[in-house]
Amino acid sequence: MPFMYELKLAAEEPSYTFVQRLVPAGSLVGTGQAVCTLTDGEMEFHVLAPRQGLVVEWFVEHGAVIENGDSLARIVCEGEQVAVADAVPQRLG
Numbered sequence: 001m002p003f004m005y006e007l008k009l010a011a012e013e014p015s016y017t018f019v020q021r022l023v024p025a026g027s028l029v030g031t032g033q034a035v036c037t038l039t040d041g042e043m044e045f046h047v048l049a050p051r052q053g054l055v056v057e058w059f060v061e062h063g064a065v066i067e068n069g070d071s072l073a074r075i076v077c078e079g080e081q082v083a084v085a086d087a088v089p090q091r092l093g
Contacts, residue, residue, distance in 0.1 A: 003081035004056075006071040007035070007049070010086035016040055018064045018072075025073075027055050035073065038066060038089050045089030053077035 009016070016038035023035050034046035035055065053075040060072055072087070 001080070002076050002078055004074060004076050005051070005053075005084040006059075007047070007073045007075055008071050008086045009047075009066055009068050010088045011068045013068045013088065014040060015068075016045065016066045016089065018060045018062060018066055019044065020062065021058055022046075023055055025055050025057055029053060029055055029075070034090075036060075037092075044092045046092060047072060047087045047089050049075065050085050050087065051075070051077050051082075 019037040019039050021036050023029055029035055029049040031049060031052045033049050035049050036047045038045045038047060055073055056076055057074040
């Protein structure tokens with residue numbers, strides 16, 4: 001049975017600015033796939049999908065400031081419902 005989760009920025013993370021969606025709503029993503037890009041003003045970071053699924057909705061637009069705990073997107077997954085870890089942006093390069 002499918003379940004839905006919200007891709008959220010981990011609570012211990014600083015503020016970021018949303019730069020780019022790498023996959024549009026309606027796209028399948030794999031576990032660990034980069035789904036968007038954020039910046040802290042000095043470096044850029046990718047946010048990775050913690051689980052495979054279908055991106056059904058984005059909550060943020062280019063230029064939005066993302067605070068810790070904010071939801072970025074909604075993703076539907078197949079299988080039994082499990083806890084999904086919050087996202088920790090990965091530095092590019």
